[in-house]
Amino acid sequence: MEFELDLSPSDESINEIRDGLVEHNSQYLNGIERNKIAYYITERGKKVAGVTAEIFGSWLLVNFLWVDKELRGSGMGSELMAKLEAYAKSKGCMFSLVDTFSFQAKPFYEKLGYECQMSLEQYPVSHARHYLTKQMA
Template sequence: MEYKLDIEPSDSDINEVRGGLIQHNTPFLQGIPKSQVGYYAIEGESKVGGVIADIWGNWLLIKFLWVDESVRGKAVGSELLQLLESHAVSEGCKSALVDTLSFQAKPFYEKQGYKCQMVLENYPMDSSLSFLTKSLVEE
């Protein structure tokens, strides 16, 4: 056997490795529903905010939340998040997960009821990466 370093893997190489991992994981994760969802704030003809997430099993996995500077401070982000969470609950989600860099939105998520579970310091260099979760249903 030999080992080869590739400092510029092609899309094909990446997909081959990812495909192998998916094949390995499938027996363990088979049948767990997964979908993508987006909610948008629209003013006139333009998006001024949006949130993109995955619903995987009973988890809402928030990937991106953005609010245009022109409407920041007007509760657009809070409204988008609440709408998304309500939709997720209607799809059977019980919990939500988001990660955010220290210069992004940790205080925003904490105001929305998210609790920090873990922080990676010095990520990727001088920032930190926080992982926050929230229960979407009363227990």
């Protein structure tokens, strides 16, 4: 056996490791669906806001929420989250998870009922990354 450091691993190499982990995990998570979803707001055919997420078992995992800078503060982000959470609840989700940087939207999520569970300080260097959850059921 050899140890090999790869400072620029290919997608193929990364997927090989990921596939090994997925195979191991499948005995524990087999049958639990994981589905990608998104809500968008469009204007004249162009996305001006949106949220992407996954439903994984009874959890909604929020990946990205973005509102065009011209429209921030208009309530669109809150409305997107409400629609996303309502859909997730209709699919059996009971909980939601989101992470955000200190310069992003922690107070926004807290206003929506999310509670900070953990913060990583000095992440990646001089900011913080916050992990927030919400019980939806």
